[in-house]
Amino acid sequence: MSELQELETEILASLDAADDEAALEAVRVAALGKKGSISQRMRTLGSMSAEERQHMGPALNGLKTAITEAIAERRQVLRRQAIAEQLAAQSVDVTLPVRPSPSLTGRIHPITQVIDEITAIFSDMGFAVAEGPDIETDYYNFTALNFPEGHPAREMHDTFFLEPDEAGGRKLLRTHTSPVQIRTMEAQRPPIRIVIPGKTYRCDSDATHTPMFHQLEGLVVDTTSTVAHMRWVLEEFCRAFFEVDAVKMRFRPSHFPFTEPSLELDIQCDRRGSEVRFGEGEDWMEILGCGMVHPNVLRAGGLDPDEYQGFAWGMGIDRIAMLKYGMPDLRAFFDADARWLDHYGFRPLDIPTLFAGLSS
């Protein structure tokens, strides 16, 4: 073994032995520093014969390069070790729980969610959303909607009245969303396609009725719409809303003062279990009332019933929410029980759209 090889072996051995930056630096200085073993040898090159230099020059340079690289390599190793130790010391228990995101703990009430679902469906069919006041006049709530004065149909509405004013006139809480039909016809010429979600009130309170509830009204007025179109709209709505491929539906003649002819829509379902299943079963469940707008209602809206025609419907939003999502008790809708809201409510980012599906 030549002397240079011995030197190399020796330096490499001390490199291996250097286990921190300082030791490494000492090795470097000892080899490559001004008085380092390699540097000193480099300095002797000048006094060598040309022949000797020719041999030793490359050999020394090679040694210097090799040692420089070895030091760099050793430095990397030491650095990795140091970081690994540091990280090992920094490690934490990642199973510790974090605070949940508010955007996931917040809740949208099922009524809002269902109104958004309904809006998504009907806006696709060209229906705008119309609204009106909760406190109404007798005219808009009854008279304009063809409820004869004193007729039993008025009594069936169990109306809440406000205390009479000085003149003896008394306002009422709308018993249905239908007054908005008149208000819309007064404000807008046909063609009219609107849905009217809103709060309605009747003084009725038991297991299935609350004095305040939500209705969805629909109104189409133009010069061509018929019961056939109404069937299509409502059947398409039910299919889309309940998110089933096929629902069997049954239209049945009925009576409402503000429509003529009047119909009710039953939907076939299976009610045997704890939940209602649509698209199967032998039971019929009434889901909404509808009909062709009564000529007197068109007249009240300023339209000639021989020129204009259309249809309207009304259904309970709370009720279809219960049917779709399985809440057993209507009263709980209005109790603001955080546990109920957390369970039956929807996440803020669950925004119903037709393209992504109404519910996920």
Next chain:
Amino acid sequence: MKFTLSWLKDHLETDASLERIVETLTMIGLEVEALDDRAAYRPFTIARVISAERHPNADKLKVLSVDAGDGKPVQVVCGAPNARAGLVGAFAAPGTYIPGIDLDLAVGNIRGVESHGMMCSERELDISDEHDGIIDLPEDAPVGTPFAAYAGLDDPVIEIGITPNRPDALGVSGIARDLEAAGLGKVKTRMKPAPEAKFPCPVDVKLHFPDGESLCPAFALRMVRGVKNGPSPRWMQQRLIAIGLRPISALVDITNYVTYDLGRPLHVFDADKVAGDLVVRRAEKGESVPALDGKTYKLTPEMCVIADDNGVESLAGIMGGEESGCTDETVNVLVESALWEPLNVARTGRDLGVQSDARYRFERGVDPAMMEPGCDHAAALIVELCGGEVSQMVVAGKTPQPDLVVDFPLAEVERLTGLAVDFDQSKTILSRLGFQVNGTSETVQVAVPSWRPDVAGKADLVEEIMRVHGVDRIEPKPLPRMGAVAGRMLTTAQTRRRNAKRALAARGMAEAVTWTFIPGDDAAIFGGGPRLANPISADMGVMRPSLLPGLIAAAQRNADRGVGDVALFEVDHTFQGEEPADQKEVAGGIRRGTARLTGAGRSWQGVAAPVDVFDAKADALAVLEACGLDTAKVQIAPGGPDWYHPGRSGTLQLGPKLVLGTFGEIHPLTLDALDVSGPICGFEVRLDALPEPRRKATRTKTPLEVSDLQSVRRDFAFIVDSEVDAASLIRAAAGAEKKLIAQVSLFDVFEDESLGAAKKSLAIEVTLQPIDHTLTDEEIDAVGAKIVQNVEKATGGMLRG
């Protein structure tokens, strides 16, 4: 409206099955709400007790040997006092469901003796309340045959819901007419003609309405004298029981029966208790009448009565009086068949809170043409069942003759329904329903029958044809699209409402829907709202002037259930008055306990502090932001309505006048008044007060401008009086050099006695953004000096050394 199948078949010749009848009724608008096919009674058999021995181990029990018709005597243990050898009764074998006691019968062992069935009482069969003994049938009752058939309990009961427009279907005869029109058979209703009148009616009727409108268009009366009242015949009793009525006596049962049979309400007076003539008039002030339901009703002059020399005898069209009512001793009877003003009957019934089969029919409209035939029919039935002879009929007033004729273009059916029904079919349907159709051209003249007060015009006739022809024959037809891609459908207000809700929910709040009406006391704290005249309860008496009381009450309910850290919001209406303009759209929310944005309660990362005014402020600003408002333009004025903590509340404003909302910690006295505990903070934002966004000419955004020059940050701390609000300090700093100052943020508030009494230190970081060249130190110092000068001038404070 209830009736039985056999009853219907008295009026309709049909071989249609029960199932088809039921389905047809529903599909022509007489919705079947309940069908009792009486299958529950099928297992009961008529059986004879062969022997009845005393139970060896019980004094009150007997051991019966029962012959149920199959020749094998069955041992039955029975406790009925009337159980005896030879008794014929109703037997239930093991396995039978006993409806009256809701039990599946099994083979029993009663005190050591096996019992293989049961002899039943009427109550056990759920046919009456009778439970003093077991059913005791005549000896000739056929042993081994079904008890139900013998007792008339096998007649299916159909209940239909009658919409208010169909008074004609409040009698079985009218239902039969509808079914005939639907092709289900042939009507065979037969009205009984009155027996030959033997004497003039000794009681006269006067309609006494001197001051105007008559409440009684017409009144028919006959006397039947020499009757013998008693139980009505078995078939009549069975039908009345089947539809839920209690048989009383033949005379009374006949009036009830005809009411349901023909839809013609009647009343019978005991003629011997009537003094003088009958006068139909308005009640006088202070009068009252003890009615047949055992209650005494106080009357007003708005109500119509039938009176005699003794006073009021009957509440017209609603209920007879007790004093002149028929009893088993009645010998001479007056039969009333009258017409009443529907609105008056409805109002009187409502005001007195009395419901009756007569009222139900009169307020919907009784066929005027049936008044006299109904009187005849009833008189004939009385003679048939109770004997006696009939007087001539007295008629006061004049029977109205409805004579409405509608010009009806037959094309109207297709125009409104999309259903093409040919001329002959349309005509047949209308004729079978009793309409007279004249004409052969495209427009026919249709005369409306007297029993259809609901039919007034073309659309009503369309409904008649549609419902009878078949609604299910109308094929759905797509509603044409208005355009290929629907345009924007929501108004700004609707979009803002949606966004406000989602934004608040995304801040960890749960959306509540609380009652619009709240307790009056709660409403008063928040300014008061419109008052209901007939609230469902006192604590739902006033329309809410604010969303906060309802939300605060809800928070307390949650706290009472153990959920004290709760964040709720609601976006809905509040009411300052009764006019539509007084109805405001508000987004409101509350946080209780430690329910802050970052999470409530304890966590290893830190314990949440109690909610405070700044939580509410952040929520309120989030709503404004979600509604598209530039919150930098919103001013915060200290203080708010007095339900908030005066020093920890604020008002959000655009300019000096436009109030957008308020926020704050709820005043402790408000919490006391609402009987809730805190801490609670809340806010309300008036969504309808937000200005409409400016319409943009283009959707293109302005080009992004970013400077290549480094921005410079400088910190300043000022000592100011503690009343000085941060907003004015920030505003003063930002206004020092508007072009250069890109942002001012307040990063420290420090209050300490070392600063001096009632002083605080506010520290801000100012970001300078150079425009065209890197700022020199001199330039930066100049801006700094300007900031200090501006702030000191605006706040009276000084730079902290």
